[in-house]
Amino acid sequence: MKGNKTMFQIRIHGRGGQGVVTAAEILSVAAFDEGRHAQAFPSFGSERTGAPVVSFCRIDDRLIRTHEPVMEPDAVIIQDVTLIHQVDLFSGLSRDGYVLINTSSSFSELNFGDFFDQFHPDRLMTCPATDIALEHLGRPLPNAALLGGFAALTGEVTMGAIDKAVREHFAGSVGERNAAAVKAAFDYVASKIKQVARASTN
Amino acid sequence: MLRQIEGSRAIAETVALCRPEVVCAYPISPQTHIIEAVGELVKAGTLTPCEFINVESEFAAMSVAIGASATGARAYTATSSQGLLFMMEAVYNAAGLGLPIVMTLANRAIGAPINIWNDHSDAMAVRDSGWIQLFAESNQEAADLHVQAFRLAEELSIPVMVCVDGFILTHAVEGVDLLEQSFVDAFLPPYEPRQVLDTNAPVSIGAMVGPEAFEEVRYLAHLRQLDALERIPEIAQEFFEASGRDSGGLVRPYRTDDAEVIVVAMGSVLGTLKDAVDLRRDLGERVGVLGVTSFRPFPSEAIRDALKHARQVVVIEKAFSIGAGGVLSSDIAIAMHREETLLRTVVAGLGGRAITRRSLEKVLDDASDNELAPLTFLDLDHDAVDRERARMQATRRSGPSAENLLRDRGTVSQKADA
Numbered sequence: 001m002k003g004n005k006t007m008f009q010i011r012i013h014g015r016g017g018q019g020v021v022t023a024a025e026i027l028s029v030a031a032f033d034e035g036r037h038a039q040a041f042p043s044f045g046s047e048r049t050g051a052p053v054v055s056f057c058r059i060d061d062r063l064i065r066t067h068e069p070v071m072e073p074d075a076v077i078i079q080d081v082t083l084i085h086q087v088d089l090f091s092g093l094s095r096d097g098y099v100l101i102n103t104s105s106s107f108s109e110l111n112f113g114d115f116f117d118q119f120h121p122d123r124l125m126t127c128p129a130t131d132i133a134l135e136h137l138g139r140p141l142p143n144a145a146l147l148g149g150f151a152a153l154t155g156e157v158t159m160g161a162i163d164k165a166v167r168e169h170f171a172g173s174v175g176e177r178n179a180a181a182v183k184a185a186f187d188y189v190a191s192k193i194k195q196v197a198r199a200s201t202n
Numbered sequence: 203m204l205r206q207i208e209g210s211r212a213i214a215e216t217v218a219l220c221r222p223e224v225v226c227a228y229p230i231s232p233q234t235h236i237i238e239a240v241g242e243l244v245k246a247g248t249l250t251p252c253e254f255i256n257v258e259s260e261f262a263a264m265s266v267a268i269g270a271s272a273t274g275a276r277a278y279t280a281t282s283s284q285g286l287l288f289m290m291e292a293v294y295n296a297a298g299l300g301l302p303i304v305m306t307l308a309n310r311a312i313g314a315p316i317n318i319w320n321d322h323s324d325a326m327a328v329r330d331s332g333w334i335q336l337f338a339e340s341n342q343e344a345a346d347l348h349v350q351a352f353r354l355a356e357e358l359s360i361p362v363m364v365c366v367d368g369f370i371l372t373h374a375v376e377g378v379d380l381l382e383q384s385f386v387d388a389f390l391p392p393y394e395p396r397q398v399l400d401t402n403a404p405v406s407i408g409a410m411v412g413p414e415a416f417e418e419v420r421y422l423a424h425l426r427q428l429d430a431l432e433r434i435p436e437i438a439q440e441f442f443e444a445s446g447r448d449s450g451g452l453v454r455p456y457r458t459d460d461a462e463v464i465v466v467a468m469g470s471v472l473g474t475l476k477d478a479v480d481l482r483r484d485l486g487e488r489v490g491v492l493g494v495t496s497f498r499p500f501p502s503e504a505i506r507d508a509l510k511h512a513r514q515v516v517v518i519e520k521a522f523s524i525g526a527g528g529v530l531s532s533d534i535a536i537a538m539h540r541e542e543t544l545l546r547t548v549v550a551g552l553g554g555r556a557i558t559r560r561s562l563e564k565v566l567d568d569a570s571d572n573e574l575a576p577l578t579f580l581d582l583d584h585d586a587v588d589r590e591r592a593r594m595q596a597t598r599r600s601g602p603s604a605e606n607l608l609r610d611r612g613t614v615s616q617k618a619d620a
Contacts, residue, residue, distance in 0.1 A: 024375075025375045028375050028376075029206045029375075032206035032377055033206075038206060038375075038376070038377070039374060039375065040374070040375040040376075041369075041373055041375065042373055064473075065340075065473030065474070065476050065477055066473050066477050066559060067367075067370050067371070067374070067471070067473050068474050068557065068559055069556050069558075071558060
């Protein structure tokens with residue numbers, strides 16, 4: 001939001017059943033645990049398995065009073081790569097914004113044309129979160145893993161806070177396994193950022 | 203304790219701290235999470251003693267609440283939209299009988315066309331029922347208002363409805379500082395009924411009253427609501443002194459002191475409005491916001507006082523009286539009775555249409571340029587309306603307008619033969 005530089009707004013796109021709403025909630029809890037103000041809410045559609053779903057999260061150092069949907073996100077997380085070219089995923093995203101897409105393809109392989117030419121290349125990342133989830137959870141639920149990737153990409157929340165919030169949300173061994181997926185995705189995205197940084201200095 | 207928690211959960215946990223003895227409800231979106239959470243707390247033994255009654259309809263929910271309250275039990279229920287309409291006869295009875303039931307209304311539009319999203323049409327439909335209606339601006343206030351609601355209801359023997367914007371607040375996860383049991387026990391004394399069904403001291407509650415006394419009974423109800431105008435700010439003040447939190451009260455002025463334009467609204471849109479007003483203040487514009495927390499009783503004097511220096515008053519309403527105009531605006535006009543103040547109504551957010559800061563800033567622009575029409579519909583697609591009017595003009599069998607507009611929007615695909 002203009003006039004309030006401290007607010008960071010996230011929009012999460014996915015499909016019903018992928019934990020889109022849960023992801024925003026866990027992210028808000030992680031930010032809250034780090035002493036910040038946070039707000040998470042769904043887009044309030046009729047939620048059906050497989051249907052496009054959107055959720056929102058705001059993080060700020062000040063009390064968050066607004067209750068409008070996130071119109072100008074600082075970051076967009078795409079949980080389902082099949083939404084690309086189907087849904088207006090990047091509406092309102094600024095050129096300084098971050099994008100994290102769940103796919104085993106690289107960002108350049110996604111055929112966005114020149115859409116992202118003016119963006120920072122180290123803020124545009126993909127992460128095979130479904131593969132990571134299958135490995136650690138045995139189920140194709142990419143939401144928690146992507147939050148690990150988000151922490152690595154933006155630094156807006158720490159990996160430790162995501163880890164704690166995920167373990168609070170999912171009890172017992174499900175929490176353990178989700179936390180392992182978070183760590184794997186964090187490491188993956190962190191190493192990709194290093195690669196991009198190295199490529200740009202060469 | 204400050205927790206990052208869903209609005210519905212914060213309301214449910216606070217209701218449990220109020221120790222209701224009977225909770226009866228029928229699920230309806232967006233109220234469902236509240237009542238599920240209260241049910242869990244009863245089942246887990248956290249809220250005890252409490253009878254949680256699954257009823258077969260909203261009509262039964264309010265009827266059971268009436269029965270429970272008449273026997274001296276603290277009774278709670280929650281509903282939304284069509285559910286409220288279905289219990290409407292009993293809603294009037296609860297107030298007419300003077301039974302201090304507390305109900306959460308997770309505000310939602312009323313069909314047809316069926317729509318599960320937020321506006322204030324449901325609350326407006328029962329504004330004359332005799333219930334006290336308090337509107338929450340945030341989830342913190344929604345939680346706090348429930349404690350104040352039980353206290354107010356039981357002191358005055360009037361049922362209280364706490365209106366909370368459906369989805370926008372009920373489904374939002376935010377930081378809410380939840381009260382301690384010891385705080386609520388000290389703030390809310392055990393229920394001491396003014397009237398009670400007791401086999402040892404039998405009375406009739408709900409006798410037929412003819413023309414000889416009906417007007418007096420109704421007038422007494424009005425006087426009790428006027429008493430509430432005194433007690434609502436006192437209870438809010440007491441709550442503030444004990445908790446340090448500014449929740450409840452009659453109205454909530456924000457940067458209104460020197461404001462030329464004051465926007466009046468109720469519920470969650472107030473937060474977005476305050477952000478918009480702060481941006482305008484940074485540019486030197488003299489604008490302010492007046493939140494109305496108590497819609498019934500209507501705080502005419504407090505509103506008149508807050509608006510007395512304004513050149514223009516813009517009322518943003520999430521409901522309207524079809525064929526007439528603003529509902530809140532009509533009450534504001536009567537409260538102000540100042541011809542020199544321009545009064546404008548903006549109907550916004552119907553059926554869950556998002557009220558964005560950008561659109562609110564446009565309203566403020568138009569207001570400062572004196573370009574707001576007396577009645578405006580925010581972000582209305584006039585072209586789509588014109589196209590449907592043209593279809594109705596062109597052919598008698600133009601079909602259902604709601605479906606035609608969905609097709610016009612591309613939400614529903616064109617018919618093969620169209």
